[in-house]
Amino acid sequence: MNIKRGLKEIYQNPSLPSFLILVGIITVNAILQPTFFTYRAFKLNFLTFTPLILVSIAQAIIIIVGGVDLSIGASISLLTVLMASIMKDSFSSIILTVVCAFGLALLISLFNGFFISYIEAPPLLVTYGTWIILFGIALFIMPTPGGHIPKPFYQAYRGDVLHIIPVPVLILIIALLIWFVISKLRIYKHIYAVGGNAEAARASGINVSLTKLKAFLLSGIFVALAAVCVVSQTATGDARCGLGYTLNSVAASIIGGISFSGGKGSVAGAMMGGLILGLLVNVLYFANITSFYQEFMKGLILVVSLTIGVIPKLRGERSTV
């Protein structure tokens, strides 16, 4: 009886499909890449996976509160451009630049959050507008990729802690800790309540607009963190480098079991979704697919994974009827 109930709970967990996909994709990856389970490959993989996983957290928060943020990719571009153009070699300059990046990320969140919470404009269209504006500003500052990133800064990202934890993994652990702290706060429950049913949340005394604004600000922290990782990974500022993250982060969230209608799913699921997408690109690379097919394959993977991601939702909806 208990086993039956336990099995039922596992079956109904929104993260189950993504977990199964993760196991499958790791298996395929391990077959195609013989060195997959070595420390070196583990480290190299997370160098590229970490930014998307962080962006997926940022996107997940917004989707859970009932919105979506299309400007995330352009934000990352703009932040890398900003960092690459003002960072100098001194330690104090590096710290100051990173602080500036976090400040700008929060400012962008405030901008989006204001229009969505207080003007009550649709999130999709507001963030579509800001996407174009932010991309324009990034392009204005840096028409071609460039800028200067000090060596100690980008080498730190390639380093290890205690010889067993790569820095990108450490950053993910820190991100998880931040989210763990947030989940103990009142805002966490408010975000789910507002995303699930804004009217009911308002009736029970929650300040809906303020909760949405706070969700955007929380998301901004993870966007800034992701931008720091992207700029350390590439060591340049590039107005186009972030654009792909928008769609990928939405896909990662949906693959991770987050419902597009809001209020459902977990940030951990979105992280798993981001990891799955990273591993899929890895598989494409090791399967020796020529560059002409890569854009097509990436798009196809997105469409297929969006489709798969929506299926458990359908299952859930049917069971309630």
Place this chain on the structure above:
Amino acid sequence: MHNAGSNAILSKIFLKNVLSNRLFVAIVAVFLLFVFGEIIFPGFMSFTHIVSVLRLSVFLGIVALGQALVVISGGIDLSVGSLLSLGVVFSAYFLRGENINIPETLVIVPLIGFTIGLISGVGISYIGIPPLIMTLAMASVIGGTSLIITKGFPTGNAPPLLETIGSGKIFNIPYLILLWGVIIAIVTLILKRTKWGNILYGVGANSLTAELSGINTKRFRMYIYGICGAISAFAGLLLLSYTGTPYLNLGAPYIMPSIAAVVIGGVSLAGGSGDYLGVATGCIFLTILTSILVALQTTEAVRQIVYGSLILILVVAHARRGRE
């Protein structure tokens, strides 16, 4: 005294009615923009320049037609740009510079667009993926398809007859503008006078009511994306007639303006309202704006910022109106 007061109220109501007529506002905006251009660049309002602006508006006008149908039905399509690019590539590929290939291309290219649009439609209507996300993902599939087919270098070119249509004139008026005029008339008739047009507005305004009155709204929505795909691909064919030789990514600059034009033209982003004449005016407005920005020698960056701000302003204005 009393009479003057009621007159003031009447004129106020009249003013409010005129200002809330989006088509009228759009036409005034177009005129003001032309005057603004004339002030900065004398000759901006000359006949030849107005004609050349109108001709450039045609391509945006056709793409925006597909977009408008989708938006009226309550959705949005971000794959129109990549569909147009694919239309250019496929048209050149099938035409191979021969007049004799025009009929088959006229059938095949829109059919390809229709099929691809239908895939988006299935994802949106039957699987339940949000339109913006589904079409954004499809855009990357379609862009990838263009790359695979051409291996980075599109081949073929427009045949002489098509080039004549693309760049020819009659009584100093380009064929393209005449073609657009005919399309505007036909589309307006279809939207306002046919049952299909009624259904389109019904589905967009209130899906549930449409469903209850016996319309298969899911299937209808799916086909709308197919139609938008066909129109976008056809726009690619027209664009090829103008450029003569194909290039990759010709459609990218049309995605944002197609949405902006629809909104400027008075189509509600919530669906269910608007007409094509307004959208066409919106297209002309944006083309003049771009032409002024280019003449001012602004960079791509500044143009993006202007477009983005324009979309944001429209969205906010719309949100305010919606609440009133």
